[in-house]
Amino acid sequence: MNLAEIVKEIVAEIEPHRGEGKVADYIPALACVDPMKFGIAVATPDGECHSAGDADEPFSVQSISKVFTLALALQKVGDDLWQRVGREPSGSAFNSIVQLEHERGIPRNPLINAGAIVVTDHLIDNGDADAAIELLLRVLRDHAEDQSIDIDYDVAVSESDTGARNRSLAWFMASFGNLENDVEVALSAYFRHCALALSCAQLARAALFLAFNGEDPVTGERILTPQRCRRINAIMMSCGHYDNSGDFAFRIGLPGKSGVGGGILAIVPGQGAAATWSPGLNEAGTSRVGALALEALVARTGWSVF
Ligand code: DON
Numbered sequence: 001m002n003l004a005e006i007v008k009e010i011v012a013e014i015e016p017h018r019g020e021g022k023v024a025d026y027i028p029a030l031a032c033v034d035p036m037k038f039g040i041a042v043a044t045p046d047g048e049c050h051s052a053g054d055a056d057e058p059f060s061v062q063s064i065s066k067v068f069t070l071a072l073a074l075q076k077v078g079d080d081l082w083q084r085v086g087r088e089p090s091g092s093a094f095n096s097i098v099q100l101e102h103e104r105g106i107p108r109n110p111l112i113n114a115g116a117i118v119v120t121d122h123l124i125d126n127g128d129a130d131a132a133i134e135l136l137l138r139v140l141r142d143h144a145e146d147q148s149i150d151i152d153y154d155v156a157v158s159e160s161d162t163g164a165r166n167r168s169l170a171w172f173m174a175s176f177g178n179l180e181n182d183v184e185v186a187l188s189a190y191f192r193h194c195a196l197a198l199s200c201a202q203l204a205r206a207a208l209f210l211a212f213n214g215e216d217p218v219t220g221e222r223i224l225t226p227q228r229c230r231r232i233n234a235i236m237m238s239c240g241h242y243d244n245s246g247d248f249a250f251r252i253g254l255p256g257k258s259g260v261g262g263g264i265l266a267i268v269p270g271q272g273a274a275a276t277w278s279p280g281l282n283e284a285g286t287s288r289v290g291a292l293a294l295e296a297l298v299a300r301t302g303w304s305v306f
Contacts, residue, residue, distance in 0.1 A: 001301060003050040007040050010296045011052045014038060014278075014289050021280020021288035024260040029158035030060060033262070033279045040293055041200035043208045044272040045217035049201050058197035059277050060155050062259030063094065063285075065193040066116040067207065067236065068140060073110075073122045074228045081122060084178055085115045087235055094242045094260075094285055095165045097172060105176025109239040111257065114169040120193065121179050121186040129181075129189040136193055143216065143223070144206035149198055156195035163191065194259075203265055203275040210255075210267045233267055237305070244284030252294045253304035258286040266294050268303045 018036055025031035039055035073081055090108040092098060099108055107115035123132040133151070141147045159166075170183045179186055198206065209216045210232060214224030224232070236255035241248040248256055254274075256266040262279035264287050274297060278289035298304055 003042050003044065003048075003301075006297065006300050007042060007050050007052040009300070010040055010293050011038065013296050014293050017289050017292055018278070019280060021278070021282060023262070023279045024281060024285070027155065027159045027162060027260070029152075029155040030261060030279075033059070035279050037262070037277060037279055038289060038293070039200040039277040040274070040297070041204040042272055042274045042297070043201070043204035045208070045212060047218040049205055051201050054277065055200040057277075058152075058199045058202070059263055059279075060152055060194075060259070060261035061196050061198050061203060061263050062194045062261040063111065063113075063116070064203065064257045064259040064263050064265050065196050066111050066119065067210070067232065067257050067265065068136065069116065069119050069123060069193055070110045070232060070235070071210075071224055071228075072136060072139060073119045074232070075224065077122050081110075081119070084122075085110050085118045087231075087239075089238045089245055091243050095169070097169055100169070100172050100176075105173045105178040107173070109235060111235060111239045112242060113166055114173060117166065117170050117186055117190050118173065118178060120190045121181050124181050124185060124189055127181055127185050129185050129192075132189050133192050140196070140198070140206050143209065144198070144202045145218075146202050146205070149196070149202055151192050152195050152197040155197075156192045159194060160187070160191045163187065166190065200263070200275040200277050203263065204273045207265055207267065207273040207275075211269050211271060211273050233269065236267065241286045242284050244282065244286050248286065248291065251291065252298055253306050254294070254298065255305070256294070258290075260285045262287045262290065264290040264294060266297075269305060271301075271303055
């Protein structure tokens with residue numbers, strides 16, 4: 001299988017769709033991203049990264065960061081995490097508040113905003129959100145073997161300035177005693193990790209361990225236990241695209257995570273990790289053209305967990 005050729009073919013195949021979907025504008029700093037961008041990268045266990053299009057241009061990964069914070073929180077607190085966040089699909093939008101009232105302030109899963117805020121709260125010791133973010137950056141730079149990865153602080157400030165919904169979610173959960181830290185402390189870490197800027201190539205490389213039972217196949221480093229790795233993949237499959245998760249599983253059949261910056265990360269257990277970027281979104285906040293590209297990738301490779 002010639003992945004270098006396949007990614008080039010996919011760029012040609014999506015060409016008529018380039019620019020489709022709606023760029024997120026509820027975070028003002030995201031609204032000015034060029035909707036015509038498209039990148040794709042596939043990282044494989046031999047350390048290669050096959051990429052095409054704008055695959056080396058960093059973009060705002062937004063909710064894709066929730067996969068990495070979940071991995072870190074599981075490393076740090078283990079299964080106690082599941083006392084404070086569930087693992088069922090919500091069937092609701094990523095920023096929905098409706099279930100929290102009837103479910104004692106326990107978010108349905110770690111990939112919706114409310115769940116990710118709780119996960120982030122677990123990463124913060126003694127109110128030190130900066131230390132949590134430094135740890136996350138260190139870990140991502142190591143996983144991606146690229147020390148240049150950073151946060152786009154303009155995006156983080158823009159999201160905080162317009163973060164009424166996330167503040168509502170966090171205060172509501174705090175009213176049920178489901179946040180350890182001050183609301184603003186937890187949110188300051190959450191806004192910053194959502195504003196991480198990675199390219200498709202960096203993202204695919206950083207997530208490769210999720211395709212290999214929690215072990216980085218290039219460096220041999222064990223990052224997560226095989227069981228926790230499988231569980232993260234299961235949650236990505238069932239919840240990674242919110243109320244669009246069923247459709248993504250139906251069309252692509254791989255654990256995935258979308259972000260409103262237009263990125264999608266897809267894990268191919270035993271094979272590699274793929275990332276796409278195209279800023280235009282569908283109604284659920286998943287990149288339209290990114291999903292088309294991943295459909296083309298699985299059609300050409302036969303990759304699927306089913
Ligand atoms: O909290 C938010 O609304 C954004 N920082 C992240 C949302 C997001 O990426 C949803 N994913 N498709």
